[in-house]
Amino acid sequence: MTRIITDGGTDRDHTLPASLTYEISADERLSEALVKAVGIATEQSVLDLDPLYDTIDPGHIDGLFDNTEGKASPELVFEYNGCTVTTTRERIEVERSDDTA
Structure with a gap:
């Protein structure tokens, strides 16, 4: 089950x-989790986001944390997609920029 934990207070113009x-x-x-997390953070369907491969190779991301246990x-x-994305093996943090907030 996926859990979403909100941080950092609310935006002035958004809930x-x-x-x-x-x-x-x-x-x-x-x-897939990266795209889903950014979609949630920006209130956009994953189909409306820029393709992840335009930014970073999804195949490399999927194998990034192999053998790091x-x-x-x-x-x-x-x-x-206008966000700073930070990921580890366990979680993804998405911070929207002023342009997407």
């Missing part, structure tokens, strides 16, 4: 918070 944390379920591919978890930070 959604300016940032959220999305916990990745065990059966979810990271690339028990090690320090790497972190990936990038800009996607």
Whole structure:
């Protein structure tokens, strides 16, 4: 089951918070979770977002955290669809920029 944890207070003009944390379920591919989290944060359908592959290779993302169990978890930070996306093996944090807020 996917859990969404909202952080950071609400936006002045929106009811959604300016940032959220999305916990990745065990059966979810990271690339799909990233798109879903940004869609939730920006109130857009995943079909209306820019293709993820225009920003970063989804195949590389899906294998990024392979074989990292028990090690320090790497972190990936990038800009996607007007948001700063930070991901680890367990969760995705999405912070909307002023342009998408």
